[in-house]
Amino acid sequence: MPAIQPRTLKGFRDFPPALALVRERMVDVARAVYRSYGFAPIDTPALELAEVLLAKLDPGAEIARQLYRFVDNGGRDVALRFDLTVPLARFAAMHVQDLGVPFKRYHIGPVWRGENTQAGRYREFLQCDFDTIGTTSSAADIEVALVIHDLLVALGFERFTVRVSDRHVLAGIVEVLGVGDRTGGVLRSVDKLAKQGPDAVHAELVDVVGLTSGQAADVLDAASSDLDAVVERFGASDRVAGGAARLRELLEVAAAVGIPDGRLAVDLSISRGLDYYTGTVYETFLADLPTIGSVCSGGRYDDLAGLYTNQSLPGVGASLGLDRLLAAMEELGMLGAETTGAPVLFVRFPGVALADLHGLAADVRRSGVGAEVYPDVKKVGAQLQLAERRGARVAVLAGPAELATGVVKVKDLASRTEAAVPRSALVSEVRRVMGG
Amino acid sequence: MPAIQPRTLKGFRDFPPALALVRERMVDVARAVYRSYGFAPIDTPALELAEVLLAKLDPGAEIARQLYRFVDNGGRDVALRFDLTVPLARFAAMHVQDLGVPFKRYHIGPVWRGENTQAGRYREFLQCDFDTIGTTSSAADIEVALVIHDLLVALGFERFTVRVSDRHVLAGIVEVLGVGDRTGGVLRSVDKLAKQGPDAVHAELVDVVGLTSGQAADVLDAASSDLDAVVERFGASDRVAGGAARLRELLEVAAAVGIPDGRLAVDLSISRGLDYYTGTVYETFLADLPTIGSVCSGGRYDDLAGLYTNQSLPGVGASLGLDRLLAAMEELGMLGAETTGAPVLFVRFPGVALADLHGLAADVRRSGVGAEVYPDVKKVGAQLQLAERRGARVAVLAGPAELATGVVKVKDLASRTEAAVPRSALVSEVRRVMGG
DSSP: OOSSOOOOOTTOOOBOHHHHHHHHHHHHHHHHHHHHTTOEEOBOOSEEEHHHHHTTSOTTOHHHHTOOEEEOTTSOEEEEOSOSHHHHHHHHHHHHHHHOSSEEEEEEEEEEOOOOOOTTOOSEEEEEEEEEESOOOHHHHHHHHHHHHHHHHHTTOOSEEEEEEEHHHHHHHHHHTTOGGGHHHHHHHHTTHHHHHHHHHHHHHHHTSOOOHHHHHHHHHHHTSOHHHHHHHHTTSHHHHHHHHHHHHHHHHHHHTTOOTTSEEEOTTOOOSOTTOOSEEEEEEETTOGGGOOSEEEEEESOSSTTTOSSOOOEEEEEEOHHHHHHHHHHTTOSOOOOOSOSEEEOOOTTOOHHHHHHHHHHHHHTTOOEEEOOSOOOHHHHHHHHHHTTOOEEEEOOHHHHHTTEEEEEETTTTEEEEEEGGGHHHHHHHHHHO | OOSSOOOOOTTOOOBOHHHHHHHHHHHHHHHHHHHHTTOEEOBOOSEEEHHHHHTTSOTTOHHHHTOOEEEOTTSOEEEEOSOSHHHHHHHHHHHHHHHOSSEEEEEEEEEEOOOOOOTTOOSEEEEEEEEEESOOOHHHHHHHHHHHHHHHHHTTOOSEEEEEEEHHHHHHHHHHTTOGGGHHHHHHHHTTHHHHHHHHHHHHHHHTSOOOHHHHHHHHHHHTSOHHHHHHHHTTSHHHHHHHHHHHHHHHHHHHTTOOTTSEEEOTTOOOSOTTOOSEEEEEEETTOGGGOOSEEEEEESOSSTTTOSSOOOEEEEEEOHHHHHHHHHHTTOSOOOOOSOSEEEOOOTTOOHHHHHHHHHHHHHTTOOEEEOOSOOOHHHHHHHHHHTTOOEEEEOOHHHHHTTEEEEEETTTTEEEEEEGGGHHHHHHHHHHO
8 A cells, every 4th residue: 555645635636738738838828929919927926925915805805714824934924825916016016116117017827715616616726917007098908908809819719709898987877877976886786797687786786786776777778788879878977988988999999900890899787896996897708618707807907006115006907717718628628638748759669779769859859840759669559559649640660671771651640641751751751741 | 104015025036027038938948848859748736735745755854844834724734845756756646547658747837945045046946847757768768868958958058068877887886896785875975076076075985984995986986987997897797787888878869869079978976966866867067157056957766656656657857947047047147138028119109099000010910029009108218218128129100290101110229220111011121120
């Protein structure tokens, strides 16, 4: 019996190659898109002083109870970060003077929350955030929507909608209806529209928020109206008109950069539950995976780092729920079977010098195609079987007979056809098979 | 006064864009090289059960005292991983039946050790490990040396040496000298040769290990000899002959794949201090940064996961000390000033619609070059100054006058020259400046 039972902690998971390869590619895609808009990476420690992480939370907040918090060997009260926004606030307070504004950063890294575990939810997950801080320009808000769009396309999705609103529009309507003191409650209720439906939200607006039935109907009507109808009815409000103008500018830019119809939509019912957001808000839904909710969400906030610095740092950004997306793709069988980093396997034969095989493999690698040499001298069938199981695409068979006559056999593992070619034609034959 | 003083924990650090961009590129390079040899990524949780992490450690081991260990909210005794080898052992015990052997994985992720902080050493650092497990074939050992070589070249180094030995050679010599019961002590002493010099090691071999002065001299002589001389004198030992044959095969393969002379060398004095290693051992030194020690080290081990499984899992691998390398490059002023993800900045002018600017920027981006639009309408000089400071290479100036006449100005921020070109020629002009 082994001395220790090998296991992971409840709510944590291993990423075997089939998952980790896909996750790495998703991260690569996210980075490339963020960089292409001028966002630059930062990283911050996984562990922070608890007082830094807790600064913005109510002591009774759920997230505070979910913290991995402990006293370190130096007697410090520390905790694992639960998001990347608080570390950004702390980072900005310390470094933004040196870095200048507008400061555009992305940050991809794990965060930890001791949540109750459910399907697709883990206690450690990767956040992929990007934010522009230090500017109130609506150009930054518009850019966030473009980045979300390009991100989803680059990840391979076509059927999705980035839904955008500006909280000032709904807040202005609430003011016009004479219940401006209830704005927070109204926005929190309207946020539930997609999940709970209009009847439930109407009831909540009346019973909990305290609107009249007519006011509740007006709010719900506006939230599901298009921009023109809202401006016609409520456009006398500067707040409504300002928000609507910003959303229209966004739609103009989306058209100018060629975003197809339907991918980016104004949806005044999007309000995000958090009081944190103060302007534009974003949610992103996949047509083929509606049940997982928004996969990329965010918004504008007025003051990122007020608890750590006197400098006012407004900003706007969003966060890609990469691990949630990955778990959903896994559940839906959307992941491939590829578990090797190299598509080409050199079969090892007895009587062939490793130097010969590695010389050939190095040629393939130098052409930009990954190639591995099977380490053990085993039956050819067993070597090929492992290669196929791992998703390799090409096997090279160069036994003593082949090498003596200056040829190598190149086998297409998908079609199971093989061709004998001169050694000098190995790379071109491998590339031909890979391209086919 | 802000409510909370923003600071990081002692021994932890932030990575601002100038550092994080370089680190991301190093990680990308490492992944690409690992994959090109057929290694596939895995990931494991940062937190593990303490009993899993501590299984292989003496209770008094320094590393056990450096653990970030605590009781979580569910009453579990947990700790942050201190390396990626123990998680690999635990992972292999759980998953290797499904994944099959040989199993080639890389793992790039942070680890935590509450060490005393020194220059260039942090309590959180990135490990970049790769290992082949489930085979005793020397082909796997040879591949590790090739991977280390390609990794250093891909990271931009030219003047370096991967030093390789096989512990069986020195161990065989110690047996021939009649002190085979002192092998562990001899290897640990010889490991200090580069740092402490032959006199100190000679003294230790005599005073601590208990060799005679003649035996100690023989050991030191052999450790600094070349392979031919050692085989001539000690080749009757099967252990010496076997190790030497494996090292010669490695040199043959290195020649076959075109590794330049001096980049890969047999050095019998390399023995690694750890008892853990049982065969081939590797260390890698940079000619221009000798003081930071080995930047990529590893070796062969007989049994990875014996505490967690009855399956015997021999393996071989190495680890790139990426953060140590990065800290050294930072200290030596080897890092660039680039802090933006996009090399092209579109200057924003009053009176120009964002839709026009974003239409042009999208064209540049679609050509594969990152481009950002400055969000605020500010003085042109201030916009250009920030772009230059962040290492942008091209500014596009498209004001109302330019757009009205269908031209844009493209400014090379290095040479400070600019050219007015038709809108349709924007992308080719940007690419021309970038290529120049």
